[in-house]
Amino acid sequence: MADKIKKQLDGKPWTAHFDREKDTLRVEDEVSKKGVTISLPGIIAKWENQKEQAVSEVVYYIEEALTAMTEAQDLGGKEKKLFPVIRSTSFPTENSEGTALLFDDHTAETRIFYALDLGNSYRLIDRKMMERENWGHERIRETALFNLRSLKTVTKKDTVAGNTFYFLRANDGYDASRILDESVVQSFHERISGTxxxxxxxxxxxxxxDIQNDTGYDVLAQMAMSFFASGRVPIxxxxxxxxxxxxxxxxILGKNRPKDSGKDEK
Known part of the structure; x- marks a missing residue:
């Protein structure tokens, strides 16, 4: 897989290094040394089903990310391009240069980072970007959440064994962020009759x-695992x-029963 990706990156001013022990591919700009690290097992899993499309997607992601990293980005006059993004708590809190990224705690599993939308990609906001414009944390947070509420919500519905599942997927890069929009959350809370x-x-x-029975928990867990394994940016x-x-x-363990993640199973 590393060779397939490298082949499509031929001719670019970037270097690629495969770490066999970690199963990762590091792609860096030759001058700035900024880069991205790609985990290969997930891409291999997608390749089994999507073949060359899976490789093309990750190459596109690498190209957009490195282009964004190597171009100077400022916040001035770009208030409408700020948005929140959800990441796992294992996601780095510093960029490749060692500069702290701006984030807020969310749940035991997730954090909220903030991004400057660049069109086909975005750049996570770090402390240096804030200092250049003299923007405070609260201003960025409020602006990003305000902009989030302006995005369209695209929903599909499916029913399995009496349980209803709603999929929010507008493909704008901020779908997971929709749970930070209280109006969206409340709209579902009002229509859900179960858990x-x-x-x-x-x-x-x-x-x-909308969980109505034990089977609903199992179905949700299976969906979550399937999407997690195929996602470009897993959470x-x-x-x-x-x-x-x-x-x-x-x-969701045992006989379909949910358990608090902070407690040991008895």
Missing amino acids: MAVALPHQDVVIFA TALSFLYEENKWEPIF
């Missing part, structure tokens, strides 16, 4: 679930319950 749950498997989808394979305006991560 309200959600899955955030990767950045390009969020699944709201978490865990699901969440919505209680008192908060998201609580759960393990």
